Amino acid sequence: MLEINKGIGKPVELRGLKGTYLYLAVGVVFSTLIIALILYGLFNLNAYLVTAITLGCTFAGLWYCLRLSAKYGVYGLLKVEATRNQPNAILMSSAKPFAMLRETKRPNPRKGAAAAGRRE
Template sequence: MPVYQINKGINKPIEFKGLKAQYIGYLAGGLVSLLILFAVMYISGMPVYICFLTITALGIGLFYQVYRLSHKYGRYGLMKRTALRYMPGYLKFNSRKLFTRLKK
């Protein structure tokens, strides 16, 4: 009789080789676009070694950037980065009424 493992990873982000959550999709989309770029370069008549070197360099850059963003921002991704742009540099209050009314 086979024994099956129960998935205990409920509400945990998907992780694959260090990439978390939506970064797996970003990497997949980038790799598909590199494949299309290689096909366009090859069909347009560029030499294969130039196509290969260009795609390899762009692929290394893509992997580096996606892994860097994944480790820097984690599961919640670029939402933190986007939210940081909308935060004011400082807050200015002319009175303390806002804070004194919080308990009431």
């Protein structure tokens, strides 16, 4: 019998690009096409020069996406971004929050166990 849903839960993959990197590669291709249109339409550059620039940017961007995919894996780039956005240190100008921690009443686990033992 054939498995109908054998790809559920797996990330999207195309020729080594997995998940987020595939979408990044598609963005690279579209952005280089837009750059080609701008260079050829607005600045009237030579068609061969525009083609060379477009192909160079496209291949460099795709190579970079493949390198990131191989280095960080499917979700590694998101983890790298998350750690990059964390602060190096948390600076506090007063000790009041720590003093409040000391003042809070916490239940004593020994008293609870001793009281349960006396009820026999």
